[in-house]
Amino acid sequence: MYISTRGNYPKATAAEAIKLGMVPGGGLFVPERIPVLKEEKIWQMSGQTYAEVTQTILELFLEGYQTEEIRNIIRDSYYSGNFDHEEIAPLRKLDESAHVLELWHGPTAAFKDMALQIMPRLLSAAKEKTRTKKDIVILVATSGDTGKAALEGFKNVPGIKIIVFYPHSGVSKVQELQMTTTDGDNTYVVAVKGNFDDCQTAVKEIFADREFNDLLRKRHMEFSSANSINWGRLLPQIVYYFWSYSRLLNKGTILQGEKINVVVPTGNFGNILAGYYAYLMGLPVKKFLCASNENRVLTDVINTGVYDRRREFLKTSSPSMDILISSNFERFLFEMNGHDSEKINQWFKELNEEGIFAVDDSTRKKMQEIMAGDFATEEETQNTIKEVFESAGYLLDTHTAVGVRVYKKYVEKTQDRTQTVIDATANPYKFNKAVLEAIAGTEVVSKDEFSLIEKLHHVSGMEIHRGLSGLNSKKVLHRRVVERDELRNVIKEILGFNDK
Ligand SMILES: *Cc1c(COP(=O)(O)O)cnc(C)c1O
Secondary structure (H helix, E strand, C coil), X not given: CEEECCCCCCCECHHHHHHHCCCCCCCCEEECCCCCCCXXXXXXXXXXXXXXXXXXXXXXXXXXXXXXXXXXXXXXXXXXXXXXXXXXXXXXXXXXXXXXXXXXXXXXXXXXXXXXXXXXXXXXXXXXXXXXXXXXXXXXXXXXXHHHHHHHHHCCCCCEXXXXXXXCCCCCHHHHHHHHCCCCCCEEEEEEECCHHHHHHXXXXXXXXXXXXXXXXXXXXXXXXXXXXCHHHHHHHHHHHHHHHHHHHHCCCCCCCCCEEEEEECCCCHHHHHXXXXXXXXXXXXXXXXXXXXXXXXXXXXXXXXXXXCCCCCCCCCHHHCCCCCCXXXXXXXXXXXXXXXHHHHHHHHHHHXXXXXXXXXXXXXXXXXXXXXXXXXXXXXXXXXXXXXXXXXXXXXXXXXXXXXXXXXXXXXXXXXXXXXXXXXXXXXXXXXXXXXXXXXXXXXXXXXXXXXXXXXXXXXXXXXXXXXXXXXXXXXXXXXEHHHHHHHHHHHHCCCCC
């Protein structure tokens, strides 16, 4: 069963939690108890496929879903031509102790596909299980990658409409075109004149808005979320932490029970939180490294215990991590403070009203035992892309480069040579301008992002991700641009509330 981090909702089934997305009235669904895997189950994974590992993990969290049903969902999500690698998420060795987990082999070239291929199918099934006759309206706030991955996952799914809000000049050109060229008769894409935090805050307010929810109910509709505030997003992400461990076992790089370190380029704290749940389930992890870009709010809170979003929002070359309000940090704190919803309510009220809160000492200490936080500057990120390309012949995207840099800093500081998995969260072609600038110098870089895809191919020799070629010749189908305070109106317009 699933409970609210704010203690304001009755226990819900997996299907209910996934269908609702967020707790009505605020708060996030978390598992009441985390199931722990028997050690042998983890060791056995070294001989399993990605599908088998996924089946094991998903079944533990999806009571009410049948084994066969889950098997079909996994097959349709990962094995119907959507992923271009048979291992789904291959692990590549970078040096003697670092391994990069490529999570970008899905249709939209970012790790979001790992969850957003599965989640729409879980949601469709949840609709049946909860006997909802209502149409579901998915609201998505995106810093660039969730938007396209969710559009692909939900496009043309019967009984579901999806509306994506992205920051007007806060995503890469490739990301923008990926979204605005999406077809499907149930997809809507809206540019918002603001940053990601503005989009996410507005969407969360709408979820919690009674009157607006009543308006929908009268028209036989209800809201849900495809952001990582939805438990259905986090669950499929737990899988690849076990998977990467199983690959290291399989290659004989580690022994059964040997602890690994895990590095995650982080924005909304969803991906790294999934890793932490894997740890609670028994995965041998020594340390998680939470890697931020110059929007280093998480670095600071991990090191000091003070969450302070009162700072300038910076636009960086890793836009998917340009976030100052990391939603899933709430779930993490709930685990750290022993499920104390009163404190969670108090902290997030302070964050909302004053922009700052401080956790208590025991929460801070518990957090620092398992997690280290650091960040990479723009210059460090660029240099890392260049260094790794020149020394290992491997091309990193800007987000993954933040992770690699933070990893290197950590090793320098601690001399900790534990075998380490670094999440590669996007394919480099998604951020070709910044990547090309890094490996070839600024002088070769022109204004046209699409000639740059070819150029990057020429310079790097890396195969162009199939989801990105031909993008510039596709027709732009979505042109809405709105002010920050116009989200409610545009939703009403899209849903036809203003029509007679
Ligand atoms: C979304 C995203 C991130 C951040 O992941 P969170 O789960 O939000 O922490 C990092 N890198 C890329 C490329 C992303 O798309």
